[in-house]
Amino acid sequence: MLRSHGGRARAVRCGDLHIDVAFIAASIADEYGNCNGMLGKSAFGAMGFAYADAFHADNVIVITDNLQPYPVTPISIPQIYVDYVVQVDAIGDPAGIQTGTMQITRSPTRLNIAKNVVKFLAKAGIIKNGFSFQAGAGGTSLAVTKFLHEYMKKNGIVGDFVMGGITGYVVDMLHDGTIRKILDGQSFDLKAVESIANDEGHVEVSHIMFGDPHTCGCVVNRQHACFLGATEVDLNFNVNVNTHSDGLLLHGIGGHQDAAAGSDVTIITIPLLRGRVPVIRKEVTTVSTPGDTVDVIVTDRGIAVNPEREDLIEAVKGKMEIVDIEELYKKAISLVGEPKEPKFDDEIVAIIEYRDGTLLDVVRKVKE
Incomplete structure (x- = not known):
């Protein structure tokens, strides 16, 4: 199922897409789970993708390489949604952000x-x-x-x-x-x-x-x-x-x-x-x-x-x-000239869902 950014957020919020566990990387967090991606050696900026998952997953695990005293601010994902905080050596290399x-x-x-x-x-x-x-x-x-x-x-x-x-x-x-x-x-x-x-x-x-x-x-x-x-x-x-x-x-x-x-x-x-x-x-x-x-x-x-x-x-x-x-x-x-059209099998490999949850199209397997 392929969804847009807004469509995925909608699907998570209404229950169409159920999340058992959300693993959320944070460049700074406290022991209660308040966190953001703006500060610390591994800062990566906005955490826009993580909100829907954090708010609606059955279990939320924040993973950080920068555990700081309570309370960490500014708060992107607040403690009220976080079940566990895990400290690791490094959550990633920020140099890879710019490609x-x-x-x-x-x-x-x-x-x-x-x-x-x-x-x-x-x-x-x-x-x-x-x-x-x-x-x-x-x-x-x-x-x-x-x-x-x-x-x-x-x-x-x-x-x-x-x-x-x-x-x-x-x-x-x-x-x-x-x-x-x-x-x-x-x-x-x-x-x-x-x-x-x-x-x-x-x-x-x-x-x-x-x-x-x-x-x-x-x-x-x-x-x-x-x-x-x-x-x-x-x-x-x-x-x-x-x-x-x-x-x-x-x-x-x-x-x-x-x-x-x-x-x-x-x-x-x-x-x-x-x-x-x-x-x-x-x-x-x-x-x-x-x-x-x-x-x-x-x-x-x-x-x-x-x-x-x-x-x-x-x-x-x-x-x-x-x-x-x-x-x-x-x-x-x-x-x-006219392009050569691909030939497809009956097998559906992906569904294109519109942002409101309606079916927009399907992608079928290309014949070999």
Whole structure:
């Protein structure tokens, strides 16, 4: 069963996903179980993933390499949910938090895609005081964040918050006053880890608060924009992030569904082709995020807007060239031809669940 971040939190809270034991790593804890991931030699930042597990598991075990006198503060996971505390020599190597994936793309094509995302948001009148968005950690998403920062700073625009997956690029926005707050469910690099420990405006949030649709309100509902990747997009704006065009299951969902459903404008950033494989298809191999929550597709060969978003089409009319998504599809096919479709067995290897608990799609075993 594949679920989004918010969908998993919902499943845990309502009992669809029962947890017998939750093992929760903490970079500092006291003997009663109060803990966080912000302080200590192994600090890793936000513990957003752990909240739902800690609150609802039958047994909760906090594992730490930094046991300190009671009470440890700030408290992420409180003592009232913790059954056991185990001290170990090391919970991990914080140097591994920052990996090669946390680098801005050097591809001129993808940098141009990122610039066009910012250009579209600006021309549509979305980037203004109070602007909020969800940041990502892929190469193109990092570039969008950097270009957004530059645009906002140049034009004296102050945003309300950035939700993430937080990197140093977002921390830079907080430090120079381009945004007022960071809401952090997962700290993606060491600069973000340092910031959440020291900056008052950098706040930890759970994945329940981030994207659980069965709460009184989640953070994604307050986001003006998000920019997300995809392995495939189809003519109905459905998005695949789980499988590639060969049908093989390679990725989870992350917060994709949640951000797309909640944000005012959801933008998918993709190249028209990957090698000789078209990314825009008649139908995606797997539906990970439904097309009615996707608004704009930005490629290296043009920008398509979901026809249901007449407001966006009108907002950029005469300011940016947009094309029908079918034109992008035809352009891809004219360059590389129709892609070879994978063949599947009847055996189901994974179920794609939507964030509200409904069945969205299944992944079947690829025939050898």
